[in-house]
Amino acid sequence: MIRKFVGAVASALALLAGLWLMIAPWALGTQPENADWTDPTTTEFWTGLGVAVVGLIGAVTFALAIYEDLVTRGLVVVKPRKAEPEPEPVAAAPQASSAELATLLAPLVEALREDINRTDRTGGEHRQNGKATLVGVEENR
Numbered sequence: 132m133i134r135k136f137v138g139a140v141a142s143a144l145a146l147l148a149g150l151w152l153m154i155a156p157w158a159l160g161t162q163p164e165n166a167d168w169t170d171p172t173t174t175e176f177w178t179g180l181g182v183a184v185v186g187l188i189g190a191v192t193f194a195l196a197i198y199e200d201l202v203t204r205g206l207v208v209v210k211p212r213k214a215e216p217e218p219e220p221v222a223a224a225p226q227a228s229s230a231e232l233a234t235l236l237a238p239l240v241e242a243l244r245e246d247i248n249r250t251d252r253t254g255g256e257h258r259q260n261g262k263a264t265l266v267g268v269e270e271n272r
Contacts, residue, residue, distance in 0.1 A: 149186050
C-alpha cells in the first residue's frame with residue numbers, strides 16, 4: 132500500500148514538474164513577449180508537456196490502484212448502482228400476416244424480375260435462356 136502511495140506522490144510531482152517546464156520560459160522571462168518562440172522555449176514546452184502527460188497517467192493509475200486495494204481490504208464500500216426503472220412498454224404496431232406481406236411485396240418482386248430480364252440495356256452481361264450474352268459489344272470474327 133505504501134508503495135502505491137509513494138508512486139502516486141511521485142507521479143503528482145512529475146505532473147507539477149512538467150507543468151513548470153511548460154510555463155517556465157514566460158515565468159522567468161527567457162521568452163521575449165512579442166516574438167516567435169525561441170528554440171529553448173519550444174524544447175522546454177514540449178518536454179514539459181510530455182512529462183506532464185506521463186505524470187498525469189501515472190497519478191491516475193496509482194490512484195485507481197490505491198482505490199482497488201482499499202476495496203479489497205474492505206475499507207471502502209462500493210455502493211451498488213440503483214437499477215434503472217424499466218421503460219413502459221410501447222404499444223406495438225399491428226403485425227402483418229405473411230399473406231399480407233406477400234401481397235404487398237408481389238409488385239416489387241415482379242418489377243425486379245422484369246428489370247433483370249430486360250435486354251434493351253447498353254453494355255454489360257445479360258442472361259437469357261440460360262446463356263450469357265454481352266449486350267452492346269460487337270464480336271469481330
